[in-house]
Amino acid sequence: MDRLNDASLMARPHPVRIDAVLDQPMDSLVFETAGVMPALKPYLTDGRATTEWILKHVPGMYEIAESHFGLIGGANMGSFILTMVRARLRAHGDPIVQVTPALQAMLTETDLAAELPAGFFRSPYPMVYIELARPNTLQVANKVSGLHECEGAYIGTYELPAGHGVFHNAARNRALNLDPAKPVRVIEVVITGSPIGKANALDDASQDIVLLVQDEDECLRAVLDRHIAWFHDPVAYAHPGMAPLDPDDVALVKPVIEQLAKVLLYLNLTDAEKLRVTERSDLLEKIRGLGPKKAAKFRRRMAGAYDRIVIGPAAFPEPEEPAGTGGGGGEAHRSIKAHWRRGHFRTIRYGEALSKRRLGWIKPVLVNAGQAFGGVKAKAYVVR
Structure with missing residues (x-):
């Protein structure tokens, strides 16, 4: 089977698609082949080890980014970052949250209130992949292949102490109102774009963004707007391997970040609708005890199967009809557009x-x- 051009696999979210197309955990293979996995493994689930910290402090990681991917010195280090976050998601047990089409439509038509504190912008998972419903109007740019429909994002959260190396960038501290003498909550977001409509299942796109929160009571919208303004500044990409975002690309990032923020807010609701779908686990259970021929049938279905938590209603809410539209022979009313x-x-x-x-x-x-x-x-x- 030509998995690179398998339409069903191209529709799968990034962490599932990459494993299925390559038929192996490529992130683990890369780090094991390079001999850095023993040193790296303890930090994959470390709540204080950001991707930036790992790149700088885990022996051999900087060399991988520089030589294997060949991206240090100008191009965006998207391939390295994607490999890192895929490895981290795997280390955390591959938690994937899938947004229903109905919830996504409702969140799109929901505003972030001005008084909403940043403390509510918090993932219930230290590392998670949020799979957005498609089709949608959100886009991710790739300098080679153009615009890709946004399929979701990896989100990692780290609690860092005062004086941490994350405060090394004085310009960032000033722009984001950070105080190095206080702890900070770091949210790493790696947005991924779908390969649908492109050359093959590996022809995707990504954009990584780091958000830093110190005042949990500050207005969430103000925090997000301040970060978006910072992303316009070339100084934001001063560390090795990162190239400045094009202003048009920043404009694409903003609605994605806001949609992801609303997904996380929904997850924090006490009455959030959640449904566990154990598609992959169920197939593995069926395979146990089967003979080679019968097991092969189920293994073919394993390629794109994945467990996830589905959030949101399965259907749109009941519509509300405007007053005066019912029957009764009264005065004719002006038709109101849906x-x-x-x-x-x-x-x-x-x-x-x-x-x-x-x-x-x-x-x-x-x-x-x-x-x-x-x-x-x-x-x-x-x-x-």
Whole structure:
């Protein structure tokens, strides 16, 4: 089978697609062949070892980035970063969160409220891959192959102490209002673009972004806007192997980061809908005890199978009809075009003297949606 041009594999998210197409964990193979895996392995799940720190301090890693990928000195080090985050996701047990089409549509029509604190922008996993629903309008740029539809992102979180090496860049500290004498929460986001419509299943795109948060009570939108402004500055890419983002590419990054922020906010809701799909685990269980011929049938299906947590409703909410549209022979009313009434996340104060807070979501509403959304069928998810 030509896995490079297998349409079903091209539609899989990056961590699944890479393993399936290459028929092996390429990230592990690269680091084991280079002889750095024994030194690297303890840091793959280390909550204080950012990718930047690993590159600088784990013996042999800088040399891999420089010689194996040949990208130090001008080009974007996307291949190295992707290999690193794929290895880290594997070390954490491959947690993948898949967003339903209905939830993605609702989050797209949801605003980030001005008073929402940055503390709510927090992943429940130290390392996770967020798979966005497709098709969508979000894009990732590749200098060679052009624009790719965004398929999702790796998100890693690190809690770093005061005085950590992450504060080495004085210009970044000033631009992001960082105090080296205080601890910082680092969120590494590696956005991936789908190969659909491109040359083959490995013809994808990526963009890596680092967010740093010190004041958990600061407005989340202000934090994100400050980082986006920093990404426009060539000084942001002063460390080896990174090239400045084109202003047009920064414009593409902003809506992706905001959508991912809303996904993480949703995950922090107490009533978030979650469904565990154990597709790969179930196939492995079926293979156990089978003879070679029967087992081979299931192994062929293993290539693109993966376990994940599906979040969000399986269907769009019931539409709301505008007042006066019902029957009854009254005065004819002007036809109202189908539209979303936008939603928003908000902070809810509760407890004694309203000292506690939790996240709430006012969901967007489909108004007069029959004409536009009546034919939409949400994907059904079942537990296997």
